Amino acid sequence: MEKITGHDSLPKIMAGIMAGKAAGLAPIKINMVAMRGVNDDEIDDMAAFCIEQGFILRLIEAMPMGDTGRNAGHLDLQAVKEKLRAQFGLVEGVMPGGGPARYLQTPDGAFSIGFITPISQHFCGTCNRVRLSVDGTLYLCLGQEEKVEFRPLLRAGASDQMLEDAIRQAIEIKPERHEFREQPAKLVRFMSATGG
Numbered sequence: 001m002e003k004i005t006g007h008d009s010l011p012k013i014m015a016g017i018m019a020g021k022a023a024g025l026a027p028i029k030i031n032m033v034a035m036r037g038v039n040d041d042e043i044d045d046m047a048a049f050c051i052e053q054g055f056i057l058r059l060i061e062a063m064p065m066g067d068t069g070r071n072a073g074h075l076d077l078q079a080v081k082e083k084l085r086a087q088f089g090l091v092e093g094v095m096p097g098g099g100p101a102r103y104l105q106t107p108d109g110a111f112s113i114g115f116i117t118p119i120s121q122h123f124c125g126t127c128n129r130v131r132l133s134v135d136g137t138l139y140l141c142l143g144q145e146e147k148v149e150f151r152p153l154l155r156a157g158a159s160d161q162m163l164e165d166a167i168r169q170a171i172e173i174k175p176e177r178h179e180f181r182e183q184p185a186k187l188v189r190f191m192s193a194t195g196g
């Protein structure tokens, strides 16, 4: 864990997750960025743990960013999906509330596992994500440069109608899709910096 996160905090994190369960928080979702040669040998254990605890597991493809992501071998989550489907007898599932994950679940619906595949099967075509940061910048994509500054408009006393018009114009420049593989230089921020 220390190698991936920079902290050896597993006991503290586990205590927090189990305290959340004991307090009745639901659903609890465990995100795992799956990386070949780094933690792909722990996917089965993670799935078994989540089934046992009644948590939703979401496997996420590593983005080609940061030292760990750039150095990690790409892991084909489609192959992992088929393996887990057979191993745990899972069927296609749905999860209310949208979001980028595609799900498998146990036939009784008690356990779900999601697959978030921004690289092998990107979901930009259905992306409705924009982020407004605390300094008034509206980011039109979590990782790319398209953005509109709203602070000057607000400081100039823009009316609600002017702000609405500006938001509509901003949506027009939302990128159609990312090109993280083809043009890694266009990946200008860590997604966590935007709140992805």
Ligand code: SF4
Residues within 6 Å of the ligand: 123, 124, 127, 128, 129, 140, 141, 142, 143, 144, 175, 176, 177, 178
């Ligand atoms: S990369 Fe950008 S456009 Fe694609 S899904 Fe993520 S936020 Fe949306």
